[in-house]
Amino acid sequence: MKTIGILTSGGDAPGMNAAIRAVVRSAIYYGCKVYGINRGYKGLIEEDIQEMNLSSVGDIIHRGGTVLKSSRCEEFKTEEGRAIGVKVLKKYGIDCLVVIGGDGSFNGAQKLSELGFPAIGIPGTIDNDLAYTDYTIGFDTTQNTIIDAIGKIRDTSSSHERVNIIEVMGRHCGDLALYAGLAGGAETVIVPEVDFKVEDVCNKLKTTQKRGKRHSIIVLAEGVGNAQDLGKEIIKETGADLRVTVLGHVQRGGSPTAFDRILASRMGVRAVELLLDGKAARVVGIRDNKIIDMDIHEALSMNKTFDKDTYEMVKILSI
Numbered sequence: 050m051k052t053i054g055i056l057t058s059g060g061d062a063p064g065m066n067a068a069i070r071a072v073v074r075s076a077i078y079y080g081c082k083v084y085g086i087n088r089g090y091k092g093l094i095e096e097d098i099q100e101m102n103l104s105s106v107g108d109i110i111h112r113g114g115t116v117l118k119s120s121r122c123e124e125f126k127t128e129e130g131r132a133i134g135v136k137v138l139k140k141y142g143i144d145c146l147v148v149i150g151g152d153g154s155f156n157g158a159q160k161l162s163e164l165g166f167p168a169i170g171i172p173g174t175i176d177n178d179l180a181y182t183d184y185t186i187g188f189d190t191t192q193n194t195i196i197d198a199i200g201k202i203r204d205t206s207s208s209h210e211r212v213n214i215i216e217v218m219g220r221h222c223g224d225l226a227l228y229a230g231l232a233g234g235a236e237t238v239i240v241p242e243v244d245f246k247v248e249d250v251c252n253k254l255k256t257t258q259k260r261g262k263r264h265s266i267i268v269l270a271e272g273v274g275n276a277q278d279l280g281k282e283i284i285k286e287t288g289a290d291l292r293v294t295v296l297g298h299v300q301r302g303g304s305p306t307a308f309d310r311i312l313a314s315r316m317g318v319r320a321v322e323l324l325l326d327g328k329a330a331r332v333v334g335i336r337d338n339k340i341i342d343m344d345i346h347e348a349l350s351m352n353k354t355f356d357k358d359t360y361e362m363v364k365i366l367s368i
């Protein structure tokens with residue numbers, strides 16, 4: 050019988066709970082023991098650990114956030130910190146670890162694997178910034194949160210004939226801005242992957258204004274720069290009545306969509322199956338709607354390609 054540890058780490062994402070539930074339930078189904086490690090690598094070092102049973106994960110599939118809590122832990126980036134972590138894992142008789150998180154958390158899992166401790170990563174991040182997988186858990190829910198906000202802002206910006214800049218999350222990745230911008234009917238989408246000129250944004254505004262359209266939505270990815278500064282430049286150039294909305298942490302919360310719950314469930318089960326097969330140092334993903342797994346080093350060394358076709362399409366649809 051294997052003993053599996055599970056933790057959530059880094060930025061939280063809606064659907065992490067569904068993934069925890071899938072790991073715990075499938076592990077117990079296959080006769081394993083499961084320990085939940087609270088607050089990510091920090092809780093591991095501090096031995097904040099409890100055994101999980103079927104009811105520990107009851108009533109959580111629909112809840113945002115993570116019942117195991119999450120945190121960032123600088124100590125785990127040091128050899129000493131990781132040595133404590135491995136010691137704690139051994140103390141509890143944990144044979145292998147499932148890490149749900151983003152690329153930072155996967156780096157931690159990779160380092161554990163290098164120390165000979167089997168770890169499997171499940172991608173839980175709203176940013177969709179991992180190259181090896183089409184989708185990460187939480188991305189779909191956050192897109193929906195953003196388009197809901199865009200819709201509401203559109204109502205008022207249309208009434209008052211205003212220009213709105215909506216700043217969305219995603220760190221260095223423009224996926225949230227791109228797809229939510231497309232689905233929300235934004236006039237302009239600005240992402241870190243593509244250079245842009247303020248002049249072009251202003252010219253587009255002037256053209257649409259000439260056509261009689263006085264309201265406009267600009268979706269700006271946080272990785273590009275400061276929304277307030279951009280707003281000031283646009284006002285200076287066009288004289289537009291402009292407001293800036295930074296959506297902030299509302300994007301991290303909320304009940305996960307069906308897509309994220311299903312994705313998290315499928316990935317959670319695959320992670321346990323990999324561990325039962327004696328696999329280690331792998332990450333789970335999805336490609337062409339098939340659950341896949343690959344070597345963690347390979348996955349982390351891949352560069353994400355930006356979806357330029359969709360970006361161009363947004364331009365066509367927002368003339």
Ligand code: ADP
Nearest residue numbers: 059060121122125126150151152153154156157
């Ligand atoms: P995310 O997983 O959402 O990308 P972070 O980048 O903040 O979030 O990483 C989460 C945690 O993963 C960090 O606080 C740290 O404990 C661990 N981590 C990140 N990078 C490394 C690394 N190079 N080595 C070991 N642990 C790491």
